[in-house]
Amino acid sequence: MGIPFYLVLEKQRRELEGGGVLPVRSLAYHEEHPYPELQVVRGVQICCRLRGDSERCGMEINGKRFSVRYPHLLIKRPNEVHRMIDGKWASAFYVAYPAEALEEIRRIGFEDSFTVCELPDSRELSGLFLRFQEFAGCSEEFGMADRIDLLAFQMMRELLLIRKRSRTPLATGDRKIREIASFLRMNFLKENDLDQIARHFGFSRRNFSRRWEKSGYPPPARFLFMLRMEEAKRLLAETSTPIWKIAELLHYQRSAWFCFAFRRLTGETPLHYRKRFRK
Numbered sequence: 001m002g003i004p005f006y007l008v009l010e011k012q013r014r015e016l017e018g019g020g021v022l023p024v025r026s027l028a029y030h031e032e033h034p035y036p037e038l039q040v041v042r043g044v045q046i047c048c049r050l051r052g053d054s055e056r057c058g059m060e061i062n063g064k065r066f067s068v069r070y071p072h073l074l075i076k077r078p079n080e081v082h083r084m085i086d087g088k089w090a091s092a093f094y095v096a097y098p099a100e101a102l103e104e105i106r107r108i109g110f111e112d113s114f115t116v117c118e119l120p121d122s123r124e125l126s127g128l129f130l131r132f133q134e135f136a137g138c139s140e141e142f143g144m145a146d147r148i149d150l151l152a153f154q155m156m157r158e159l160l161l162i163r164k165r166s167r168t169p170l171a172t173g174d175r176k177i178r179e180i181a182s183f184l185r186m187n188f189l190k191e192n193d194l195d196q197i198a199r200h201f202g203f204s205r206r207n208f209s210r211r212w213e214k215s216g217y218p219p220p221a222r223f224l225f226m227l228r229m230e231e232a233k234r235l236l237a238e239t240s241t242p243i244w245k246i247a248e249l250l251h252y253q254r255s256a257w258f259c260f261a262f263r264r265l266t267g268e269t270p271l272h273y274r275k276r277f278r279k
Contacts, residue, residue, distance in 0.1 A: 047094040058086030121181035158206035188227040237277040
C-alpha cells in the first residue's frame with residue numbers, strides 16, 4: 001500500500017455538523033507489524049489484512065477458531081479477546097471507531113455473525129486505500145477529518161459489496177486468477193516471474209494466459225506496468241525521492257527509460273509532474 005502511518009482523529013475538529021457518517025477515532029497502515037499474542041479489543045475496528053508471513057492466518061476470537069487466507073477482512077468488536085494461532089506478522093490497514101459506534105456499525109450491515117472473510121482483488125478497494133494514504137499526508141488541513149470520515153464510510157459500503165459478491169461461488173480457476181491479481185497488487189515492486197507464479201497457483205502458462213485474458217484484466221505485463229506507474233505518481237507527488245531512485249525501485253535499468261515510459265503514459269516528464277503537484 002505504501003508508507004506506514006498512524007493517525008488519531010478522536011479529538012480532531014469536524015467542520016460538518018450532522019454529517020451523517022460515523023467519526024473515525026483512528027486509522028493506520030502497518031507494514032509487517034508483529035501480531036500481539038493476546039489482544040482485548042476496546043472499540044470497533046474494520047481491519048483489512050493485506051498479507052502475512054504465511055498463506056493463511058489462524059486466530060481464536062472469544063474461544064472460537066478461524067483460519068482464513070490473505071488478504072482478508074476482519075471485524076473486531078468491543079471486549080473481544082483475540083489470540084493468534086498461526087502467523088507472526090501482517091501488513092494491515094484498519095479504521096477504528098469508539099465502542100459506542102457498534103450499533104451504527106450493525107445498522108450499516110456488519111451484523112454480529114459476520115467476523116471474517118477473504119478479500120478478492122478489487123480495483124475500487126485499492127483506490128480507496130491509496131486515497132487514505134494521500135489524506136494521511138495532509139491530515140491537519142481544513143476539513144480533512146470530515147473527508148476521512150466519508151472515505152471510511154465509502155470503504156465500509158465497498159467491503160459489504162465485496163462480501164455480497166463473494167457469497168456467489170466462483171469456479172476454481174476464476175478464483176485463482178483473482179488471487180494472482182491480488183498477489184500482483186501486493187508485490188508489484190518486486191521482480192515477478194509469471195511462469196513461476198502461474199505454477200504456484202496450479203496453472204500451466206498457456207492455461208494461465210487463457211484464463212487471465214477471459215477475466216477482463218489487462219495483459220499481465222500491462223497490469224504490472226500500470227501499478228508501477230501509479231506508485232511512481234505517488235512517489236513524485238508525495239515524496240522527495242530522486243527520480244533515478246524511483247526508476248530503480250520500478251526496475252528500470254536507466255532513469256531515461258523510466259522518463260520515456262512515464263511521459264508516454266502521462267504526457268509529461270516526471271520532473272514536470274512533480275513540480276505541478278508541488279505548486
